[in-house]
Amino acid sequence: MPASGLPHDWPPAASWEMLRLRARLLQQVRAFFDARGFLEVETPLLSAEVAIDRHLDPFEVRPVRGGHPAGERLWLQTSPEFHMKRLMAAGGEAIFQIAHVFRQAEYGALHNPEFTMVEWYRRGDGLPQAMDLTDELCQTILGTAPAVRRSYAEAWQAAVGLDLHQADAADLAACARAHGISVGPEFEAADRDTWLHLLFAELVQPALAAAAPDRAAAVIVSHFPASQAALAEVAGEPPVAERFELFVNGIELANGYNELRSAAVLRQRNQQQNDHRHAAGKPRLPDPPWLLAAMEAGLPPCAGVALGFDRLVMLAAGASSLAEVLAFPAPRS
Amino acid sequence: MPSYTTSEFKKGLKVQIDGDPYLMLECNFVKPGKGNALYKCKLRNLIRGTVLERTFKGGDSLEAADVSEIQAQYLYRQGEMFVFMDNNTYEQYELTADQVGDAWKYLKEGTVCSMILFNNNPISVTPPNHVVLRVEYCEPAVRGNTATNLTKPVKLETGAEIIVPAFVEMGDMIKIDTRSDEYLERVKE
16 A cells, blocks of 8 residues: 555556457457458447346436537446447448447446447348357357357256246246255245346356357357347247347357347337336336437348457456456456 | 345345344356346355355345444353453353353453454354463373374363373463464463
């Protein structure tokens, strides 16, 4: 501790060797998309529109002066999704972005409230093409073997052994107890999706790490429960979300959608998410007029994927926490 | 008592579960990109010493536990009860033999221990790391034998038995590490 009583943790948390690796990986990601004809774009981090998700808490910024419409509230973006979709609706073909994004109260070995996201969209892609491209990116950058692919229902069946479509919240709670997962009394009242998330984290994710033939392989889980569609299309019988996640060593690295294109459905989902937020004592967030206008004008069929760049660096370096790959993680930012 | 919600959870927090005080040993934040936050915690029961693993969802809360640590000196034993006094307030506290556990071996009048209070009731006591106690009884030292690897049991003034080198004699003052129950050295008075 300096004699002045100033903090001793002013130097970076990451080593220079790590920061050089970060810089190399940024170049490799840019080269990967450049070689495939993607245009790098930059969109606002601060906006009057923000994703409406019951589990995402955006940082609100105020007061607002200059440039932005008067009386607006602004938010730091939890992902660059809305603006990139406006670009797609305005004629974008294949675009990518490397952006800082912000999520309140997310801090841990695999989380930092400010982090770097690689996000891309390509016109005409569906879920299979998006999974292929994400797999290819991992193979190129991390040297992983071609990804093992499982549907959510398959991964669930293998790890939990319970009929996903039949199980209600009470069945899932009983299943958690049978597996020795202890929760507090407030958790007991959780809804079905919350139990699904718990069991996925406790049972399915560890099994995914084991499902890959060796530790350097990726696993893609696709076709999530319709209730976890976020902004993906829902299709099929029983209906499932056309969404996938890619895991490396059991760590969630990327999340992709066959993008929802209906403005009317987006309004409904926003309403549901806001109702959940309200019930949990969180503020409702406004419907995003620019995004809705863009979708009414016509979002082309496309797939979009978001990948956590800091986790990519962590996996490439064989590190076990984000604090090792960030120059200044939240506690010293 | 106030309560803590998950965003305040961290290592070192003292909380109540089912009426018992717990110390949070670990709290790991887990969250799927499109799902609710989970907090995987390890907590130690401050009365029984057992470790509980429990998962909370974002927004859940735990009641804070009124747990404090005081310095208290051992006064005397009355049947099954051990009587201590807070050195600052002169308030007296009684602990059962069960609560005192193995600490009894090192308790002599005036020994200052650290005591954990829960809702102002004592729940555990820890003697100093090192104590000096008199050897009350042992077999005589073996004359002329200077080998250092020979040991023997002795009875301390507290009534406890420990293993010491063979050269230790009755009436010697010896220093003991209370964490490992090991003899350290002889002390000149």
